[in-house]
Amino acid sequence: MSNLLTIKGLKIQGRSDEAWNPIINGVDLELKKGEVLGLIGESGAGKSTIGLAAMGYTRDGVRISDGSVEFDGIDLIGASAAVKRGLLGKRIAYVAQSAAASFNPAHKLIDQHTEAPVQHGVSARSESTKDGIELYRKLRLPNPDEIGFRYPHQVSGGQLQRAMTAMAMSCRPDLIIFDEPTTALDVTTQIEVLASIREIVEEFDTAAIYITHDLAVVAQMADKIKVLLRGDEVEEADTRTMLSAPKKDYTKSLWAVREFQRPEKAPIADGSVPVVSVRGVTAAYGTTDVLHDVSFDIHAGRTVAVVGESGSGKSTTARCITGLLPPRMGEIAFDGQPLPLDYRKRTKDQLRQAQMIYQIADTALNPRQTIGQIIGRPVEFYSGLKGVKKRERVNELLDQIELEPSKYFNRLPSELSGGQKQRIGIARALAAEPKFIICDEVTSALDQLVAEGILRLLADLQDKLGLSYMFITHDLATVKSIADEVVVMKDGKVVEQGPKTQVFTPPHHAYTDLLLSSVPEMDPDWLNNLLTERGVDNIGDAAVGKM
Amino acid sequence: MTGFVVVIVVLFGGAFAFRLAGQTLTSNAPKFRDMSYGGAFGYVLAAALFIWAVWFYFQPKVLDTGFPNAGVVFFRWAVQGLIIASIAAFLFRLFGQLVGTAGTRKLFRSMPLTAAFGVLVILTYAFVAVFAGAIAPHGQAEIFSAANVVAGGDPALGGDPAFPLGTDQIGRDILSRLIYGAQNTVGIAFVTTCLAFFVGGSLGFLAATLRGWLDQLLSRGVDVLMAIPSLIFALLLMTIASVWAAELGVPLTIFMIFIIALIDSTRVYRLARAVGQNIVVMDYIEAAKLRGEGLGYLVFKEILPNAMAPLLAEFGLRFCFVFLTIASLSFLGVGIQPPLADWGTMVRDLAPFINFAAFAPTAAVAPLLAAGAIALLTVGVNFVVDWMLHKSSGLKE
Numbered sequence: 001m002s003n004l005l006t007i008k009g010l011k012i013q014g015r016s017d018e019a020w021n022p023i024i025n026g027v028d029l030e031l032k033k034g035e036v037l038g039l040i041g042e043s044g045a046g047k048s049t050i051g052l053a054a055m056g057y058t059r060d061g062v063r064i065s066d067g068s069v070e071f072d073g074i075d076l077i078g079a080s081a082a083v084k085r086g087l088l089g090k091r092i093a094y095v096a097q098s099a100a101a102s103f104n105p106a107h108k109l110i111d112q113h114t115e116a117p118v119q120h121g122v123s124a125r126s127e128s129t130k131d132g133i134e135l136y137r138k139l140r141l142p143n144p145d146e147i148g149f150r151y152p153h154q155v156s157g158g159q160l161q162r163a164m165t166a167m168a169m170s171c172r173p174d175l176i177i178f179d180e181p182t183t184a185l186d187v188t189t190q191i192e193v194l195a196s197i198r199e200i201v202e203e204f205d206t207a208a209i210y211i212t213h214d215l216a217v218v219a220q221m222a223d224k225i226k227v228l229l230r231g232d233e234v235e236e237a238d239t240r241t242m243l244s245a246p247k248k249d250y251t252k253s254l255w256a257v258r259e260f261q262r263p264e265k266a267p268i269a270d271g272s273v274p275v276v277s278v279r280g281v282t283a284a285y286g287t288t289d290v291l292h293d294v295s296f297d298i299h300a301g302r303t304v305a306v307v308g309e310s311g312s313g314k315s316t317t318a319r320c321i322t323g324l325l326p327p328r329m330g331e332i333a334f335d336g337q338p339l340p341l342d343y344r345k346r347t348k349d350q351l352r353q354a355q356m357i358y359q360i361a362d363t364a365l366n367p368r369q370t371i372g373q374i375i376g377r378p379v380e381f382y383s384g385l386k387g388v389k390k391r392e393r394v395n396e397l398l399d400q401i402e403l404e405p406s407k408y409f410n411r412l413p414s415e416l417s418g419g420q421k422q423r424i425g426i427a428r429a430l431a432a433e434p435k436f437i438i439c440d441e442v443t444s445a446l447d448q449l450v451a452e453g454i455l456r457l458l459a460d461l462q463d464k465l466g467l468s469y470m471f472i473t474h475d476l477a478t479v480k481s482i483a484d485e486v487v488v489m490k491d492g493k494v495v496e497q498g499p500k501t502q503v504f505t506p507p508h509h510a511y512t513d514l515l516l517s518s519v520p521e522m523d524p525d526w527l528n529n530l531l532t533e534r535g536v537d538n539i540g541d542a543a544v545g546k547m
Numbered sequence: 548m549t550g551f552v553v554v555i556v557v558l559f560g561g562a563f564a565f566r567l568a569g570q571t572l573t574s575n576a577p578k579f580r581d582m583s584y585g586g587a588f589g590y591v592l593a594a595a596l597f598i599w600a601v602w603f604y605f606q607p608k609v610l611d612t613g614f615p616n617a618g619v620v621f622f623r624w625a626v627q628g629l630i631i632a633s634i635a636a637f638l639f640r641l642f643g644q645l646v647g648t649a650g651t652r653k654l655f656r657s658m659p660l661t662a663a664f665g666v667l668v669i670l671t672y673a674f675v676a677v678f679a680g681a682i683a684p685h686g687q688a689e690i691f692s693a694a695n696v697v698a699g700g701d702p703a704l705g706g707d708p709a710f711p712l713g714t715d716q717i718g719r720d721i722l723s724r725l726i727y728g729a730q731n732t733v734g735i736a737f738v739t740t741c742l743a744f745f746v747g748g749s750l751g752f753l754a755a756t757l758r759g760w761l762d763q764l765l766s767r768g769v770d771v772l773m774a775i776p777s778l779i780f781a782l783l784l785m786t787i788a789s790v791w792a793a794e795l796g797v798p799l800t801i802f803m804i805f806i807i808a809l810i811d812s813t814r815v816y817r818l819a820r821a822v823g824q825n826i827v828v829m830d831y832i833e834a835a836k837l838r839g840e841g842l843g844y845l846v847f848k849e850i851l852p853n854a855m856a857p858l859l860a861e862f863g864l865r866f867c868f869v870f871l872t873i874a875s876l877s878f879l880g881v882g883i884q885p886p887l888a889d890w891g892t893m894v895r896d897l898a899p900f901i902n903f904a905a906f907a908p909t910a911a912v913a914p915l916l917a918a919g920a921i922a923l924l925t926v927g928v929n930f931v932v933d934w935m936l937h938k939s940s941g942l943k944e
Binding site for chain 2: 080081082322323324343346348351355356358360363364365366367368369377378381382428432
């Protein structure tokens with residue numbers, strides 16, 4: 001059988017600093033009809049660039065400098081705009097990472113769905129509408145007859161992602177490029193999207209390129225996997241071979257990431273006073289309660305992981321503890337002493353004791369301040385150190401986060417990588433010499449290798465400095481590696497809490513069970529087994545949402 | 548009419564032929580292959596306009612009837628001015644690229660020609676304004692016996708070499724008044740803009756940070772002020788102020804600075820508040836708040852540096868608007884008072900000469916000189932602002 005897509009010696013360059021710099025250095029790729037190729041690698045590896053190049057397209061400021069892209073015998077690089085117009089949308093489709101940002105908010109879903117088939121003359125609007133509803137049904141969207149007539153903002157993120165997959169399918173293309181379609185979704189929603197994408201790709205015998213940085217996801221979706229590193233191919237193999245016997249060291253290191261595990265700590269002594277104690281906190285935005293009677297303790301030198309889907313109230317709990325959102329009822333105590341609920345009423349020392357590390361380091365660091373200023377400010381603010389002494393303290397902090405002081409002191413955040421920025425966020429929190437740090441999804445925006453480095457750093461710092469962490473995350477793999485105790489939240493309530501081993505050993509609360517079983521595993525059969533176990537028809541929103 | 552139709556038909560046909568020829572000659576290079584018909588029409592139209600411009604430029608300056616051909620004369624001046632400006636900007640940029648510190652050299656290398664022209668204009672105006680007293684050949688209020696001397700300095704045409712740009716209707720040297728006008732108009736505009744930015748900017752950031760009733764109070768107040776047409780509002784307040792100025796013995800110009808600064812600060816407030824609101828939701832502001840930082844630190848150390856790019860761009864535009872408002876008020880007679888030289892007043896006083904344009908282009912130049920000085924600075928500032936906006940948006944991408 002001949003190849004549907006053949007990419008040979010693809011070289012792509014990007015323009016920066018008035019010069020063309022290589023992004024992709026000669027990648028080959030072959031895809032047969034009905035085959036799914038997983039492209040994985042860290043951010044900056046060139047996954048998306050290759051995905052777009054497979055459509056003969058490059059982003060602004062990027063050019064294909066060498067190589068060929070051939071789709072079903074047509075050379076896409078040299079093709080005229082008219083030829084490409086005929087292919088894109090009709091025979092090659094693209095599903096973007098953020099469906100919410102990719103749908104036009106001014107048009108109904110079905111109108112956007114029928115646009116491509118009508119434009120390409122594949123089918124009439126009425127036929128295509130009918131087909132769209134049929135596809136929605138196949139993708140197990142709730143109310144398939146009616147959902148298409150809604151606007152994008154009236155539909156949830158996971159449903160939008162499926163509607164976008166349906167849209168890509170509208171002309172029955174031969175090739176679909178999925179660019180991280182589930183990265184922005186919760187684990188429980190991710191499963192629905194994964195299952196429906198896989199089913200529909202199989203049903204129509206569509207070839208696909210599946211781009212992701214999540215190995216467990218790619219294991220479920222792909223027939224073969226290609227690993228990329230900084231624009232070079234590391235290796236390519238059949239999924240099962242790749243998972244069981246990776247050849248290259250880099251691939252092995254990727255596979256090993258999830259093995260980081262902290263030793264279990266001794267149980268907490270009876271009668272010890274918790275560092276932070278949250279008692280019966282109920283909080284509201286406006287008049288709507290979003291937290292209901294939340295209580296838990298965080299003890300010295302311990303990590304309490306707060307898990308749950310988006311909207312479950314994890315971050316709101318953090319806002320209550322920091323005092324940004326004074327709770328309506330309840331109490332927050334620090335070392336046994338109740339804290340004023342509003343941060344403005346807390347003393348400087350109370351503020352110093354509790355620090356926060358944010359999810360997105362880009363917005364957490366002032367882009368116009370140098371690293372020295374960012375870390376130096378809390379040092380000066382709390383301890384009053386100035387001049388040489390302040391500089392020494394900042395250097396010490398930079399050493400602690402494993403960044404070379406002389407090299408980074410005068411840099412701006414924009415000159416650092418994602419992982420380095422997150423380390424600066426940690427250093428800023430440490431600069432206040434706190435007892436307690438809230439980590440709000442600190443690793444979820446990072447690549448797995450980098451995230452692991454951050455987790456190890458946080459664990460080391462805890463051992464050295466005796467810090468307590470409240471670790472907010474939706475990623476259970478992270479919880480397994482770093483937490484001592486777990487608090488499971490849903491709809492603003494604590495569903496289950498206790499030591500990690502207790503929460504993670506059956507019997508679980510039904511919701512904990514759902515969360516745990518939804519975490520993809522590095523086993524190609526995992527999704528199949530799970531679907532059989534749950535019963536294929538029960539996977540829709542009805543089952544997940546109402547549990 | 549038929550000529551017009553013929554030209555249109557030729558252009559449309561030419562566009563088609565141009566694209567076809569391009570495709571055949573380059574054996575279907577992507578540039579011609581993917582060229583739309585509209586694009587081809589644009590190229591042909593531009594070429595036709597260029598040919599017409601060259602033809603028009605070389606028309607005789609004097610008509611058979613003995614009258615000057617005013618259109619050609621003004622067109623030649625415009626083209627010559629454009630060429631001189633381009634060359635000056637190019638040389639200025641070249642100079643900047645070769646001289647100075649590594650930082651400024653890099654800045655000049657990344658500068659488009661338009662921005663170089665803008666910077667050159669602004670520097671020139673600043674220089675002239677600061678050293679007006681030393682540069683101007685005569686005083687701004689000095690009256691000579693020869694009134695209405697025509698510009699150009701050619702006695703045969705009614706000029707006088709002592710007054711290269713002529714004299715006005717009561718015999719003051721126009722060149723000197725232009726130079727002093729830079730000092731008065733630009734200087735006052737600069738002070739006014741700074742004041743407007745200080746007031747509007749700090750209140751805007753304060754409203755964005757504190758929100759609540761203060762924000763409501765300030766914003767609604769600003770809405771009320773903005774609901775009144777600004778020029779009419781300024782005129783109204785200036786009329787009231789002229790009474791007070793006489794009573795208190797304070798120059799009217801001081802009142803004008805405050806009035807225009809107040810009116811323009813509402814626009815700055817709006818911008819500063821909008822930009823500030825986008826910044827205060829950032830996590831680094833939250834981190835600073837949770838650290839226990841005071842309001843002053845938040846506004847000046849955390850918010851202001853991040854709002855610098857849009858504010859600077861707005862400063863350039865606002866400066867032009869303030870400057871035009873002052874010129875307008877002076878033109879209406881309530882702005883900068885004689886005998887101080889001011890470009891707005893100069894345009895008003897010499898405006899009747901524009902009627903002579905068709906017969907004596909050099910005589911009509913008198914009001915255009917001041918108007919041109921205003922236009923040139925406005926264009927120059929806008930070029931620089933465009934460049935800065937482009938740079939700052941490029942950084943964010």
